[in-house]
Amino acid sequence: MILAATVAVVVGIFSFSSIQTPELRRSTGGPQLVSVQELPNSDFCQPGYEALPEASRAFDVFGRSSVYAGSQASGQTGVINRPPMRTIRDMDPIYSSVAVDLNFDEVVLMDNNNWALRIFNRLDNTPPGVPFTQPKRVIQGPETDIQYNNGIYIDPKNGDIYSVETDTGDEVVVFPRDANGNVKPARILETPHRGFALAVDEARQELYVGVQHPPEVAVYRKGASGDEKPLRSLRGESTRLSDVHGVALDTKNQLMFVTNWGHVSDASTAGTGRFEDPSISVYPMGSAGDTAPLRVIQGSKTQLNWPAQMALDTETGDIYVANDIGHSVVVFKRNDQGNVAPARVIKGNRTGLMNPSGVFVDTKHNELWASNFGNSSAVVYPLDANGNVAPVRTIRSAPEGKVSLKFGKVEALAYDVGRDQVWVPN
């Protein structure tokens, strides 16, 4: 303790003369006692990876300097140049969605945490004990415009990668198949705030963008860019859309399926908010305006709990739903309606599922992909999998057992003094 106090005094004296400080106490011509304090715990001043640029580390030596507040009269400001003591951050990818390029045998995982698209070989399989699988390519960097990406689509002919930027981006960015590194998108389409899900009708060359709130499904020309307006939009109270998280198209039967979380309100009318159970609503593909769904899957038997992205097997009519809070993939039939149990449920400790938010149906190889928001991985099953089944392959981007922080645009904090804990919302 004596040593700690002595060190604190010495550092304080040294730094006192080294930092630009306004309104310093009157000079005595010699060193002054600034403060005597306990040294912080051992993790003080540990710079986290790139959190500290090299230039800022020059301030490390002044880490315990005091910078006195300027008075209102002085108009001066004390600048605190200490680097952060600690950082809470997930250092690994957090995967929001998945899609497969069946022509080139590649799989693209959306990294919502690091604002990236990571491309792997379709048959990659991270062996036990290996910390992670290296991607073939990574599209990432400020030029890419990727930010908090969620919905993904891969053009089945040319391999173009479509990514919707949900929050701060408000756009769809399109990259050529072989894009790599910090590259500009080939095309950018401005979309409504909170765009989340993507689907494409290749026959009509139309791009569907599901928007969380105010909820809508906006339909654009597939080749649209810039501020081009949608061809049509499905929105309004009759639609029963709410906090949209997934859009899937049944082109064979011309149906559109939408996952809803049940957060309902008319954003233009006060006091209209209410909570409903999560649901899947079904519409004719050409629906526009305030059109009611043909049918709705909703209720306690459905097991739906924050249902996210969906994928459809057009031949069988099976609808695969990434069921986030259920840690499951639930499978419904095309004509299901009301409070109906899923036809199949992939769930359990052998599945590797943890907060899945993306799914992809590969009918060429009869495989189902799911991306996990909760453990930095993607898992692959036979398309007819059911129950507590182990995946046939797993691509991990973090060591086994990793529990994701599941951060997604952390923007507020609250401190619980009694428990010495900090609350962090997404």
Added chain:
Amino acid sequence: MTHPQIAAFARVAKENEPPVRTLEGHKTLISRTMHGFSYDPIHDEIVVNSPLSQAILTFRGGANGEEPPIRVIQGPKTKILGADTGALSTVTSDPDHNEIFLPVGKGYRSGGTGGVQGVYVFDRLANGDVAPKRILTGPDTLISSATPQVAVDPVRKLLIVKSGGALLIFDREANGNTKPLRIIKGPKTGGFGGGQIATYPEKGWILTNSRDDWAVWSVEDNGDVAPRWRIPVKELTGGGRQNAGIAVIPKAKEIMIASSQMNKVVTFYFPEMFE
């Protein structure tokens, strides 16, 4: 966003250290766009907005998992409007006076929400379809912005509203079309950001983000006043904008800042502010 949650971490948690508990799932009624909320240490409760459903939720302080809130303020009498694009994104409790403050703005869309711009005040124990106790709104309040934020100094009985490029300081019980007591605004302030706002009542400080930095003013400041301290967060953390969240930790003389564009929380040792 992909997955709303409110995750509790040990204060001293580091990189890749998972939360000790997490509120998530349909039964919690939480949704995206929780940009400001409060922990109430007196009653051990968490107060948070659920903007997509125009609601205010209160949870037990020890809540965990898919736990429902213990109270929900929602319905026509509440007059709560949002969230269009940004309005109704924050809520603040004043546990000392058993009240909840809900700032409401016009949102980011060009036409705005068309609703009230101001601050709704609810009783802490309000539950269901309950009208606000007070509404601070009107041209004299100068509250006019897409997403105003508020903080309370319960010691000096002040309400601080960040709106329209200013810190507007009101009497805590201000109601109706009331002028602020003091206004901190002007080029010397360096401007304000869109994030949370907090107070350290023991010393009378106001903490809020200033552009991409964090800065501290006194509740007694008035006019075009430079901040008492500034932390160049963007420079010190290697980039990133929207360093929007704040937690004040007196026992460790720290502040924690949430960087929404870097998707991380950083802790600064800041003893000067507490001494």
